[in-house]
Amino acid sequence: xxxxxxxxxxxxxxxxxxxxxxxxxxxxxxxxxxxxxxxxxxxxxxxxxxxxxxxxxxxxxxxxxxxxxxxxxxxxxxxxxxxxxxxxxxxxxxxxxxxxxxxxxxxxxxxxxxxxxxxxxxxxxxxxxxxxxxxxxxxxxxxxxxxxxxxxxxxxxxxxxxxxxxxxxxxxxxxxxxxxxxxxxxxxxxxxxxxxxxxxxxxxxxxxxxxxxxxxxxxxxxxxxxxxxxxxxxxxxxxxxxxxxxxxxxxxxxxxxxxxxxxxxxxxxxxxxxxxxxxxxxxxxxxxxxxxxxxxxxxxxxxxxxxxxxxxxxx
Ligand code: HEC
Ligand code: HEC
Numbered sequence: 001x002x003x004x005x006x007x008x009x010x011x012x013x014x015x016x017x018x019x020x021x022x023x024x025x026x027x028x029x030x031x032x033x034x035x036x037x038x039x040x041x042x043x044x045x046x047x048x049x050x051x052x053x054x055x056x057x058x059x060x061x062x063x064x065x066x067x068x069x070x071x072x073x074x075x076x077x078x079x080x081x082x083x084x085x086x087x088x089x090x091x092x093x094x095x096x097x098x099x100x101x102x103x104x105x106x107x108x109x110x111x112x113x114x115x116x117x118x119x120x121x122x123x124x125x126x127x128x129x130x131x132x133x134x135x136x137x138x139x140x141x142x143x144x145x146x147x148x149x150x151x152x153x154x155x156x157x158x159x160x161x162x163x164x165x166x167x168x169x170x171x172x173x174x175x176x177x178x179x180x181x182x183x184x185x186x187x188x189x190x191x192x193x194x195x196x197x198x199x200x201x202x203x204x205x206x207x208x209x210x211x212x213x214x215x216x217x218x219x220x221x222x223x224x225x226x227x228x229x230x231x232x233x234x235x236x237x238x239x240x241x242x243x244x245x246x247x248x249x250x251x252x253x254x255x256x257x258x259x260x261x262x263x264x265x266x267x268x269x270x271x272x273x274x275x276x277x278x279x280x281x282x283x284x285x286x287x288x289x290x291x292x293x294x295x296x297x298x299x300x301x302x303x304x305x306x307x308x309x310x311x312x313x314x315x
Contacts, residue, residue, distance in 0.1 A: 063183060063185075063186050063187070064186070064187045064188075064189060065126070065182060065183070065186045065187070065188055065189070066188075066189055067119050067123075067125060067188055067189045067190045068125075068181070069117045069125055069178065070177060070178060070179075070180040070181065072084070074180055075177060080173065080177075083169065083170045083173045083174075084170075084173050084174050084177045085174075086170040087170035087171045087172070087173050087174030087175070087177075088115055088174050090108075090167055090170060090171055091107070091108040091109055091112070091115065091116065091171065091174065092107060092108075092109050092115065093107060094106070094107045094108045094109075094156065095107055097167075098158075098161070098167060100159065101152055101156070101158045101159050101160075101161055102152070102156045102157075102158040103156065103157035103158040103159075103238075103283070104156060104157040104158070104230070104234075104235045104236055104237065104238075104283070105224055105229050105230055105235040105236075106155065106156055106229050106230075106235075106236070106237065107229075108151065108155075108156070110229045111155065111243065111252070112124060113256060116175075116178065117178070119189070119190030120190045120192075120193060120194055120255055121193065121252075121255060121256055122191075122192060122193055122252075123178075123188075123190060123191060124174075124175050124178050125178045125179070125182075125188055125190075125191070126178070126179050126182040126186060126188035126191060127144070127175050127178065127179060127191075128144060128172070128175045128176040128178070128179035128182075129179045129182040129183060129184050129185065129186050130185070130186075130191075131143055131144040131147060132144075133147070135147070136292055136294065136296055137150075137291050137292055137297075138150070138291075138293075139292065139293035139294050144172055144175065145161075145163045145168060145172070148161065148168065148171060148172070149161060149163075151241075153240070153285070154237065154238055154240040154241040154242070154285055155237045155238075155241045155242070155243065156237070157236075157237060157238040157241075157283045157285075193248070193251040193252055193255055194251060194255060195247065195251055196247070196250050196251045196254050196267045196270060196271070197267065198247060198271075198299075198300070199267060199268055199271045200271070201246060201250070201271035201272050201273075201274060201275025201276070202272050202275065203272075203275055203276050203279055205269075205272040206272035206273045206274070206275050206276025206277070207276050209265075209269055209272055209273040209276070210222075210273055210276055210277070213258050213265075213273075214231070214257070214258060214273065217258070217259065218230065218231045221233070222236070222277070222280060223235065228259070231277050231280075232277055232280035232281065232282050233280070233281065233282065234282075234283060236282045236283070237282065237283075238282055238283040238284060238285045239282060239283065239284050239285045239288060239302060239303060240285025240287075240288045240291065241285070244278055244282070244302050245278075245298065245300045245301060245302065246271065246274050246275055246278050246300045246302075247298070247300045248300075249274035249277060249278055250267070250270040250271045250274040251270075253265065253270045253273060253274055254267065254270035278302065288303050288305070289303070289304065289305055289306045290305070290306060291305050292305050292307055292308065293305075293306075293307050294307060295307035295308050295310065295311040
């Protein structure tokens with residue numbers, strides 16, 4: 001709208017001058033209105049556009065599609081396949097491959113099970129088609145690089161990867177591979193984790209559950225063992241990570257843990273043990289107060305945000 005009126009005004013001003021200026025104005029009109037402003041198609045082509053549109057599926061329609069993990073044999077190009085495999089290797093061995101970007105003892109696949117191909121376990125299947133996406137936590141439209149770097153900075157307690165780096169390209173290429181055939185904006189059956197209705201968690205009960213069902217793999221002090229990564233302490237995910245929210249942790253634990261007997265905990269047990277774990281010390285996340293800049297944090301965020309504080313004060 002603004003673009004259009006600006007160029008029209010400009011035509012009026014230049015109309016009195018030489019033909020050369022008119023030619024420039026025509027060019028400007030062509031560029032701003034016809035090429036970049038799809039809401040104002042040129043009158044001559046409107047009928048044609050509408051005829052075309054009638055043959056296309058309705059845009060912006062979020063479709064729910066079945067979960068299917070693409071096969072490597074669907075990648076015909078060998079250069080692409082090598083990059084996909086490098087991306088997967090980085091997600092499996094994040095700490096050893098990207099030492100200066102990881103600040104704890106986790107790998108990306110410590111939470112995104114089976115290389116991100118497990119349904120209901122925050123799979124990366126179809127994820128490339130879910131971005132760009134508005135995220136309330138950041139308050140802006142994120143591209144997939146932003147989302148990946150959120151997990152580097154928070155879940156991995158590390159640093160953002162350089163967006164143009166080969167590593168970022170390989171990781172994204174692996175995600176694009178896992179999204180082969182998924183329409184843009186599609187909701188994939190089994191994306192995310194099934195939510196568990198909120199219950200008040202009890203720390204003392206959680207401690208007992210941890211000792212009997214988790215400590216064998218994650219260690220009595222939560223610091224991890226040869227078998228499993230830490231769940232609290234300096235080598236764990238930080239305060240700003242999604243897993244620090246008790247609802248996310250409870251849903252993850254209920255669906256995936258104990259790893260040798262998943263889906264055996266009750267909802268109450270999942271909330272109890274999640275509450276216990278999330279009350280334990282873990283690394284801080286420096287800029288956490290700037291999260292949810294529009295003042296809409298979910299109720300289980302473990303810290304105060306600037307925007308929520310301002311809102312409470314009545315702006
Ligand atoms: C401590 C657990 C944890 C680790 C480790 C972790 N993530 Fe995540 N990740 C999450 C959670 C929680 C979410 C949010 C899931 C949701 O909203 O359903 C998430 C979401 C994502 C998403 C968006 C998924 C979607 O469907 O929109 C991407 C992409 C992602 N993570 C990439 C990574 C990468 C890359 C790494 C390693 C650098 C990593 N994650 C490590 C917990 C983790
Ligand atoms: C048999 C071993 C085992 C048991 C028992 C077990 N886990 Fe895990 N857990 C793992 C492994 C292994 C991973 C990492 C995922 C992977 O590498 O496949 C993991 C990952 C996790 C994670 C995300 C990554 C991290 O370290 O932060 C959390 C949280 C977690 N487990 C919590 C629990 C809780 C709570 C229990 C008890 C109810 C539990 N686990 C029981 C093996 C186990």
